[in-house]
Amino acid sequence: MAKSPASLKPHPAGAASRLDSRPIVAGIVTALVGFTSSFAVVLAGLKAVGADPAQAASGLLALTLAVGLGVVLLAWRSRVPVTLAWSTPGAALLAASGAADGGWPAAVGAFLGTGVLIALTGLVPALGRLMARIPTSLAQAMLAGVLLQLCLAPFKALGTVPLFVGPVIICWLLLMRFAPRWAVPGALLVALGVIVIALAANGTALPHTTLLPTLAWTTPSFSLHAMVGIALPLFVVTMASQNVPGVAVLRSFGYGTPWRPAMLVTGAGTALGASFGGHAINLAALSAALAAGEEAGHDRSRRWVAGFTSGLAYLVLAAFSAALVTLVNAAPAGMLEAVAGLALLGTLAAAVSAALADPEDRIAPSVTFLAAASGLSFLGIGSAFWALAAGLLVRAVLKPRLPRAAG
Template sequence: MPASPLDTRQPRKSRSPQLSRPLVAGIVTALVGFTSSFAVVLAGLKAVGASQEQAASGLLALTLTFGVGVLWLSWRSRLPVTLAWSTPGAALLASAGLPDGGWPAAVGAFLIAGVLIVLTGLVPPLGRLMEMIPTALAQAMLAGVLLSLCLAPFKALGTAPLLVAPVILSWLIMMKFAPRWSVPAALIVALGVIGIYIAANGVAIPGNRLLPELHWTTPSFTFGAASGIALPLFVVTMASQNIPGTAVLKSFGYAVPWRPSMLVTGAGTVLGAPFGGHAINLAALSAALAAGDEAGEDRSRRWIAAFTSGLAYLVLAAFSAALVTVVAAAPPGLLEAVAGLALLGTMASAIASALAVAEERIGASVTFLVAASGLSFGGIGAAFWALAAGILVRWVLKPRESLK
């Protein structure tokens, strides 16, 4: 007996919400991922010598490379694999300062980090070597480099309270009622403050800087940038993004395609480096938005959320130059305040992980303090020396049998 018209319409009704939930989840993933940390990326790129145009190019290159990477990985694997720029890596750059050789040397370091990520996918022993770095020390190094940025909102509150207080207050209120949107809300308020500041002071916004544009930088390679930026950037990206990103997807019952992910993110980092992109990786915090229940009850269709986020990132890339131009007109300290608020949760998690094991606390504390000190010796930044000091202290204090 043929199905009635009512019977043929019913499946279409049931499929609509199944499709709309992954689409909405993907758009939310992109909005949260982009707005919650782009200020950190800009602060990091500028700290290692990028001009306003080069920082805008870096933001554009990062968004394009990981947007395309998400499309490829989610389509090929049919898994909700999402990518992001390395937010901890950008924070590391902000604490590293200008390397010997300037911006071209920093670009060369980005390129080296990308090659190391590719090698992690191609050479399994390199991945196992990465796992040998104690988690406590890697997290302590991250917490140390984040400290100066996380202090920025409160330092700025003392120098410009009328500008910064609304940003912090909006963040706090949203942390209470909608934590996921706390940093985007702070960013919206900050943009409002910047708009008022521009209008009140008659600051001119160049129209030719509102359109996205890639700027090539020929990389140069120096020992100081390789050891002080490339190696710590690689370690932080792997320990604080790729490994946690794998764990997040595993918690939802998905096995990350490790080798393809490392090859895509490493190759994307290499391609984006000459245009100012520091590193891309598996998403960690935003990964749950595309892999969790918000992306629909049908787990086999949640890859659509990841794919949608990739498309949304490509759309957001078109606004990268305009955002950089607007925030460049911001009063001093305001952008850093937003970046610091975005990193508070990451720093708290890093500290908790670093100090979780009693036997590791001294080595982790030394690592944290050296990283936070800003020590620079021999042209090599604090992140490298922090990790070296922590490993040395751990080796000295640990009983020999536990080191075997």
Template sequence: MAKSPTFTTAHQPPGQSRLDSRPIVAGIVTALVGFTSSFAVVLAGLRAVGASPEQAASGLLALTVAVGLGVLWLAWRSKVPVTLAWSTPGAALLATSGAVDGGWPAAVGAFLATGVLIAMTGLVPALGRLMARIPATLAQAMLAGVLLQLCLAPFKALGTVPLFIAPVILCWLLMMKLAPRWSVPAALLVALAVIGISLAAGGSSPGDGEILPGLAWTAPAFSLQAMAGIALPLFVVTMASQNVPGVAVLRSFGYDTPWRPAMLVTGAGTAAAAGFGAHAVNLAALSAALAAGEEAGPDRHRRWVAGFTSGFAYLVLAAFSAALVALVTAAPAGMLEAVAGLALLGTLAGAVSAALADPEDRIAPAVTFLMAASGLAFAGIGSAFWALAAGLAVRLVLKPHSPGAAGLPGCTSARRVRGFGLRGPVR
């Protein structure tokens, strides 16, 4: 039997709430914002770890379908406006990791392992407690270091393709002033327009066969380098930057997240779609507020419809994923990374702020940040792993008696969302 969300505010009369179209509109907007603001990051990440254009298109399609189906199930069963997304910080991590030993099949194996770890977090409370002991400042510092190179891309592109990227940056800046939520989608539309004009001027166009959605299966391979360099950092980043904040967003609007079902659905969805190139599915964080907030209508009992509708919207968007991949693949060099960098500027700013929030604990996060940003690869393992290891070592030397963080949802009797730097509701 599904549990009703916990809140005290009275809801609208049933006849009025059921005629309200705002939950449906909010669900469509949630999917549009979530998809358009970060699909460029996903493509950049998959290509960086060895995916061909066809495999990257398959990965985006598999992610979109997994997100849509997962949201439909969770929202319907829980009657809570829970929404899902792909791991945008995780995709940024991939974009800076580069190819690992074993190539694309090894990366697919790491995606599969990530899905298993996410599912186990819902099944095994001890794993959640272990994850929550990773200091929030180090997790955020690692994320900030990973994001740095990608966030530099828009400004580097100004020196190579200024006529292409300048309109995109100006549109993003203007929309940040007028409607921040739509800044990245608007910048993407300008980028697509610029790419289209460039293709038309050059007399070329994307191939007809490339605009039809299709899945490309890759048998996973497993290597120590991929597990340490991709799977573990991807798991940490996804939990710290997506799943735990997603719980906090829902709680700030008076809803309890169905933690165990959500981890099982997202973990199983990631594992099932990994062979098709999907890197990680998780709870939505920032876009979750669109489905759980006032935009979804005054009746809190009916806001789950917004989450449910977003699932349908994602399935519709899946049909256009291949066409978008074909278009951005034809873009000038650096254009895709530039759009991805603009999409992640806000995430970078938040990660840096969280990493350095404690004035008595800044050296270890600084080391973690610099190590992650350096791009150091040793023994075939990327900088994200070594950054976290170095930060933990420095913190152990400087603060040997520091207590661990509190547990993840479902790991304590009070079911509190703490650890990973969450000190209050996230709006």
């Protein structure tokens, strides 16, 4: 992986290009899309592993601050339009894992362990090479299996609270047709509007004390079950589904990724945010194109400003995190999961496609997918770990039967 930015030539417009507002606008859009399209997934994941509403709100705040500060530092130092995000697939993994032995403190300990592993990836090249040996098809199959239950949520909720979920799905579908980038943010906006209308109709007022962002400390505890069942799968999913694609996106626009600094910053940010409920931060993948592409201006040497601005925008959004959590907590049962499921449909489709891309090697990924989707729990360890282990075992047994490349 590239460790230094590609040499970039400034746009001939010279000083005039420095007045171009497009990098700033692109950075703000990057942050808005990244935050609004997946914060519901984060809340669902944190609650699933034992966080109460205050702890989940703290986790979202910690992640938002870590992403914002991390992007500001990396973009400023590297002069590359690098952007960060929280691990959305990782949050989906948490939602499927359920509470670990030891409850919320054990989950926090697993988050801390994940941060250490991410940082070590930057410090120890051998760990990165070990990660690269995990077949992409199995990692994507594990992710797809984890995502399945969440992606079923919108349709389950449609059967229980159709008046609440119906408008959200219709909005999402229309925007997918005419403005795909804004499909999930738009659906979220409609969901929040539906919740406000329902609260007003019932005469329910939101408590003002929960509208201010607050960090809540949790002393981590460490257990083998949480480390194997949460930390290890969370690390694998974050690396395979976020960091590696994030590097590829930047490369596609002609930029090298400051790999070691990025892993150190995201690992440290994850570790520091863990005790406040943050599960993991990483290189942005899908939203990275917004800051690195043409929308950030013609002068490629100034697109780092888009990354820097996205970090500042995340810091502003942090001020509204508690209010959003309070509003979402007032939603009918299943509403949060429905929005999260819509946000993850694209990720599920991409994961299934990548898992089954090789027609000669589909059995092992299929086993991995089914094991992850089954919710299997054994020895206190969740299905994500066992799914990956089962896929590796099946692949090892069947590998001699696969065609070998000539030469």
